[in-house]
Amino acid sequence: MKTLVCIRPGLLEYNSSERPQLKKNHAIIKIKRIGICGTDLHAFEGTQPFFNYPRILGHELAGELVEFDNAPGFEKGESVSFIPYYNCGHCIACRNGRTNCCVQMQVCGVHVDGGMVEYLSVPSSLLLHSEGLSFDELALVEPLAIGAHGVRRAAIVPGEFVLVMGAGPIGLGVMEFAQIAGGKVIALDINKERLRFCKNKLHVAHAINASTDDI
Ligand SMILES: [Zn+2]
Ligand SMILES: [Zn+2]
Structure with a gap:
């Protein structure tokens, strides 16, 4: 599949990589829309201290659910967005329900590769139904x-x-x-x-x- 990689500040390059395989408790989304966040612009500028390069950017995402494991209530082919904050689930913050304060937080498109790809594997627990929103609208859910x-x-x-x-x-x-x-x-x-x-x-x-x- 095609990927768009920020090789280093100031340089975005198309590459190709293997399409992700379905993993346990994960879902594969065919990406349809990607919002450009200020964070992406700063990553491209090289002024965002969280970034290592090369990195695939993109965390404001909308797409079609292609396949999944353990996502009750979801259907193949439906439009989805997802929460791009991958929390660990077992640190003190996660155990107290403050998943946004996870000490090992991995943000999709920031600490780990994000959505400027054709297919993205995400944890099934973070999927969001479209509730009737279009792809354009769904990409705005995160911001x-x-x-x-x-x-x-x-x-x-x-x-x-x-x-x-x-x-x-x-x-x-x-x-x-x-x-x-x-x-x-x-x-x-x-x-x-x-x-x-x-x-x-x-x-x-x-x-x-x-x-x-x-x-
Ligand atoms: Zn953002
Ligand atoms: Zn945690």
Whole structure:
């Protein structure tokens, strides 16, 4: 199969490798969409300290479930995304249900090779149903989940003001979920275009330019 490998900072190269074989408790996904995260851009720039090279990038993924072992409720051929954080399952954080704090966390496309491939093997336990989302939408589940998680932890009460500092992709997700939770969002950034986008597309209550407005 074809793979796109970041050989070293500044160089992406097409290679070919064997298609992954089905392993116990794993699933094979035929990749259909790959979101480009800021992390991927930093990996390409060589400014992301977690990276070793060569590395196959890509962790915002959507695809078709080709085959699987031990994935109850899933069907061959269905559209899926998956959680690209491979936790160990037995460290103190994992045992306490804080799998995001796993001491041996392996992020797909960061610490281990990711989704810029035709077929990817992932742990079956991390598969997500599409719930009717298109491939384009499914590739956004991972970045949007970060904002959703933050908003859930903030326990926003309807009607309260929510200040979101930074109107990048993750910040936009935070704003959207904060509004769904009933918050009145104040977007804060130093980039005029991003603030205009928040006003015009997300219809946030207020947008403040931290470098020019009198806060
Ligand atoms: Zn990312
Ligand atoms: Zn762990």
